[in-house]
Structures are given as C-alpha cells and as structure tokens.
Amino acid sequence: MDTTLRDGEQTSGVSFSAAEKLTIAQLLLEELNIDRIEIASARVSEGEFQAVKGITSWAEERGYINRIEVLSFVDGGVSIEWMKKAGAKVQNLLTKGSMNHLTHQLKKTPEQHFSEIAQIIALAKENNIDTNVYLEDWSNGMRNSPEYVFQFLDFLSTQPVKRILLPDTLGVLIPSLTFEFISKIRAKYPNIHFDFHAHNDYDLSIANVMEAIKAGINGLHVTVNGMGERAGNAPLESTVAVINDYLPEVSINIKETSLYTVSKLVETFTGYRIPANKPIVGDNVFTQTAGIHADGDNKNNLYFNDLLPERFGRKRKYALGKTSGKANIEKNLQELGLKLNQEDLKLVTQRIIELGDKKETVTKEDLPYIISDVLDSHTYQEKITIQSYVLMHSKGTRPSSTLSLNLDGEIIEEHAQGDGQFDAFMNALSKIYKSKKLTLPKLIDYAVRIPPGSSSDALCETIITWTNNGKEFKTRGLDSDQTVAAIIATQKMLNVVTS
Known part of the structure; x- marks a missing residue:
C-alpha cells in the first residue's frame, strides 16, 4: 500500500x-x-x-x-x-x-x-x-x-x-x-x-x-x-x-x-529534492566514476550487480573527472559515436583530469568541446605563454587588466583599461606587442557556447575568429569562466601566428 x-x-x-x-x-x-x-x-x-x-x-x-x-x-x-x-x-x-x-x-x-x-x-x-x-x-x-x-x-x-x-x-x-x-x-x-x-x-x-x-x-x-x-x-x-x-x-x-x-x-x-546518492532513483547511483570500474565493465561487467539501471528505466553513466581513466572516456565516446586514437585519447584524458582537479563538472556533452580544444593544440608549437594576469572589474570604475607575457623567453608586463575585462586584457597585450614593434591579428568575431542542457557551472567554449595578412583563422578556449576561455583562445592565437 x-x-x-x-x-x-x-x-x-x-x-x-x-x-x-x-x-x-x-x-x-x-x-x-x-x-x-x-x-x-x-x-x-x-x-x-x-x-x-x-x-x-x-x-x-x-x-x-x-x-x-x-x-x-x-x-x-x-x-x-x-x-x-x-x-x-x-x-x-x-x-x-x-x-x-x-x-x-x-x-x-x-x-x-x-x-x-x-x-x-x-x-x-x-x-x-x-x-x-x-x-x-x-x-x-x-x-x-x-x-x-x-x-x-x-x-x-x-x-x-x-x-x-x-x-x-x-x-x-x-x-x-x-x-x-x-x-x-x-x-x-x-x-x-x-x-x-x-x-x-x-x-x-x-x-x-x-x-x-x-x-x-x-x-x-x-x-x-x-x-x-x-x-x-x-x-x-x-x-x-x-x-x-x-x-x-x-x-x-x-x-x-x-x-x-x-x-x-x-x-x-x-520540490523535495532526491539526494544524488539515494538508491534506485538518485542521480549518481548508476554512475561509475573511478576509471578502474569502467575498465572492469569493459571486461565482463566486473562492477555490475543485480541492480541494472535498465530495470528501472535508466541508463548507466560514466562520470568524467579527476578519477576518470581512459575507459570512462571511451564509454562516453561510444555513446556519442566518436572514436580517438590512443595518443589523442591520452591527451583528452589528461585534460579531463586537469579540469577535475579544478573541481569542474565535466559531462558527456562537454566531450566534443574538450576534444576540439585538445586537438586544436596540435596545430602549433607553444613559444609564447601568458605567465599571469589580473582582471579587475568593479561598479563605478573602468575594467582593467595587468598582464605578464613570456615572449621568446623575455617576461614583459603591462597594464591597461578597457570597456570590459577581456578588452582591457587585449589592450594590455597590444601595448606589449607595440613595444616590440609586433602586430597583433585583428579580432573579427567572438562566439561563446555551452553544451545543450548545461547550467551556469558548465564548461564554456569561446571561439574567436581572427584575421592576419588577409587570412582568417579560429582559435578555441575551454574553461568554466568565459573570460578565461577567451584568454586561452588568445594565447593559442599568439602561437599560431608565430609558428
């Protein structure tokens, strides 16, 4: 009853x-x-x-x-x-x-x-x-x-x-x-x-x-x-x-x-939320997090019990985070219909672990973005790195940025203001390049997207289109913070044009 x-x-x-x-x-x-x-x-x-x-x-x-x-x-x-x-x-x-x-x-x-x-x-x-x-x-x-x-x-x-x-x-x-x-x-x-x-x-x-x-x-x-x-x-x-x-x-x-x-x-x-670890109906109860468990599931379902999710109209999931192994990622890739070679799979695994260490929630829907980000990094050799930056934005004052850049082994620092945090960052970067009599590509498009169905803590992909000497190219940045993702995409741009 x-x-x-x-x-x-x-x-x-x-x-x-x-x-x-x-x-x-x-x-x-x-x-x-x-x-x-x-x-x-x-x-x-x-x-x-x-x-x-x-x-x-x-x-x-x-x-x-x-x-x-x-x-x-x-x-x-x-x-x-x-x-x-x-x-x-x-x-x-x-x-x-x-x-x-x-x-x-x-x-x-x-x-x-x-x-x-x-x-x-x-x-x-x-x-x-x-x-x-x-x-x-x-x-x-x-x-x-x-x-x-x-x-x-x-x-x-x-x-x-x-x-x-x-x-x-x-x-x-x-x-x-x-x-x-x-x-x-x-x-x-x-x-x-x-x-x-x-x-x-x-x-x-x-x-x-x-x-x-x-x-x-x-x-x-x-x-x-x-x-x-x-x-x-x-x-x-x-x-x-x-x-x-x-x-x-x-x-x-x-x-x-x-x-x-x-x-x-x-x-x-x-409005009475079900705890994530509640047996049978909780969000996490059919989710394998540890990579060794996913590997065992690939090998004769070693980590299955009689509580199969299909019995209750559910599906098993393989979480992505700092304890993920290649097996977890392969399970998610299979659901998306994707396949990577072992070298790329290793790089994607490492990137997911890095995100997990930052306490980022990584979902299956994030995977295509992560793959794109990692594979995009193959196209250039990293000679220029952003050592550090400070972004300031408070009500009543103009946004500002202090940037420290490693340019061919030389550390250069600049400060600038802008109409937004990323604009201030780009103005500081422009100052550094002008001091070295270098020209930056021109930003012509800036797009942000998150995976469908995500929430405010989702991974954010920023895609920036640049033009340099009449040629257009795109770079991507991936982070849970939109501005940080844009800065990552910008660092990729700096290395692409010097490659």
Whole structure:
C-alpha cells in the first residue's frame, strides 16, 4: 500500500494540489500497479475533501474504488460522514496501539477505547465502508505494554475488520525486534491480515521491511522516494528492488521500469529534492566514476550487480573527472559515436583530469568541446605563454587588466583599461606587442557556447575568429569562466601566428 499522498504529504513543507494528487494516484495504480493507495486524512480541509472527491470519482469509473483508502478517526462518526460525501469506501481507522498513548493522550481505559472503536466499525459497515485499523505507536506498545497490544488484538479479532495495520510510528524498531514482534503476532492470529508500516528514523526501514516479510507479514506500507514525517517512510523503490532480488518467495506486481519516472514526477510536484546518492532513483547511483570500474565493465561487467539501471528505466553513466581513466572516456565516446586514437585519447584524458582537479563538472556533452580544444593544440608549437594576469572589474570604475607575457623567453608586463575585462586584457597585450614593434591579428568575431542542457557551472567554449595578412583563422578556449576561455583562445592565437 502506497501512502505518499497521505503520510508522505506529512513531509515538512510538502502539500499536493488536488490536480497533483489525482495525477500521482493515477500513476500509482495504473503505471506502477500498486495494490492500494492511502490518499488523505479525513476532515483535514475543504481542499483535501475536493482532492479525495476527484480521486474517488475517477477510481469509481475505473473500478479501483476499493483500492482507495482514507485515514479516519474515532470521532463519533464525523470521519464516516466526511468519507461518504467524498465517495471513499475504505477507512484506515487511527487508534491507540500503546498503553502510553492511550493513557496520556486519550486518558481512557482500554475498554472505553474498544467500545468507541466498535461503534465506528459498526457505523462504517452500515454505510458500506470497509475498515482497516491502525494501531498507532504499536512498536512502542510491543516494547512497553505488550499485554495491552494483545488485549487489543483479541478485541479486533472479533470485529469485521479487513486488515490490522502495525506502524512503527516513531521509527524505533531494529530488524531483530521487527522479526520478534511480528512473528509473535502472526503465530497467535494466523488468519488475520496484518500490514507493516515502517519509518526510517534509524535508516533501518528497508531492513525492518525484510524482517517483517520473513516473519510472515501480509502487507507493506511504502512511499515514493521514502517521503514522510521526520526521516520518512520505507521507500517504495528500494522495497520493490529488495523483494524482487532477495525474497523470491514473495510475489509482487509492481512495474519496476516506471519507478524512476514516478519518482521524478513526485520530486517535481513536491520540490523535495532526491539526494544524488539515494538508491534506485538518485542521480549518481548508476554512475561509475573511478576509471578502474569502467575498465572492469569493459571486461565482463566486473562492477555490475543485480541492480541494472535498465530495470528501472535508466541508463548507466560514466562520470568524467579527476578519477576518470581512459575507459570512462571511451564509454562516453561510444555513446556519442566518436572514436580517438590512443595518443589523442591520452591527451583528452589528461585534460579531463586537469579540469577535475579544478573541481569542474565535466559531462558527456562537454566531450566534443574538450576534444576540439585538445586537438586544436596540435596545430602549433607553444613559444609564447601568458605567465599571469589580473582582471579587475568593479561598479563605478573602468575594467582593467595587468598582464605578464613570456615572449621568446623575455617576461614583459603591462597594464591597461578597457570597456570590459577581456578588452582591457587585449589592450594590455597590444601595448606589449607595440613595444616590440609586433602586430597583433585583428579580432573579427567572438562566439561563446555551452553544451545543450548545461547550467551556469558548465564548461564554456569561446571561439574567436581572427584575421592576419588577409587570412582568417579560429582559435578555441575551454574553461568554466568565459573570460578565461577567451584568454586561452588568445594565447593559442599568439602561437599560431608565430609558428
């Protein structure tokens, strides 16, 4: 049972619109094939009422109405009336699963609580609403007041209840306790359907889910991306993967290839970013960074496991950076349909490592630019180098540049102002060349581009067209800073005209 639309919405700062709830509900049931979904809490707001009404109307038309569930309360029938008007047919009745909650929150005896619950269950049945029962704080109940929990379960076993829902409300369980508690309950009540509702406060939700299954639990509660209060709930995507790979005796019908699509949509609707290293759906989890891993993948897939990205509608990527090797780059080149000889591949690898050392993010889309930059460097011998430069630009003053140039072994320094940082740099360079009675080529075109889909931290390619003695030629510079890229392109120009 997926409770993204109810418990997942308790994630701090998250609130779905009615249209978003309907879209997610449709995807969960039709695209992922989830068995049941819990979509809201009764009585919350008029907006929630309209959202539930929209989902139940759609579900009724599709024959899904009995797969739609709403959290309700022991409130004398107010929740039942709300559900009737909203068109919901299944209530998940919230009750007290620990003596601590019963005594201090409700200030009632078990007998008083059970009597009120029986009235709500009877009222629901009169109104053709099925009942499941949540035992809130059940895990603490089993730890601190197990006699009350079993007294409660004895009572529920006499009621017309479809399922009993066992939540680790405060996320206090560890795997051994999960197995112990659920085993005891399943042994005593073998004919009752029990669900386990895991929270992730100790990052143990998936481990607890596995132990619950081994102990004989009948159903599981999950949320997309593990959304939920505090540290969240057991994530749907990891639950599906671990069941399919490690619990073959359990049969589930979730469509794995749609998990990533739904995950990203929920991320978009909530604005709640998925951590890059989150299993199954994180941006980095199918990305090999170390060159040795890419090399191993080329040699009988040595670094693959059963979590193949294609299972989840994704593709494996090979990151480019300071730990990249030739194998990483070759993998990316294959995707681009490019091939380099070993000498050029070595030069490109070295350039990517240099960029990685500067903490630049290098993408597959950057590769053609890097290749162009590296291969362009073959066309001249480097006799002139820009030793250092300072670029100054502040509001209210003209941009200026101080440049130190190594010209045939002689270090010459000049300072100049300009209409921009690069113009100031070029003016300083012109001063140096005039002092040596040398002529600079004329800049006739200046173009900047970044790879499609990149952001502000992308590598930037600056292409400058020059004319010298009536002939045009281009030089390229590559850096994350546009001005620096232009300076790199200019240094190439200086060496081209002296070659």
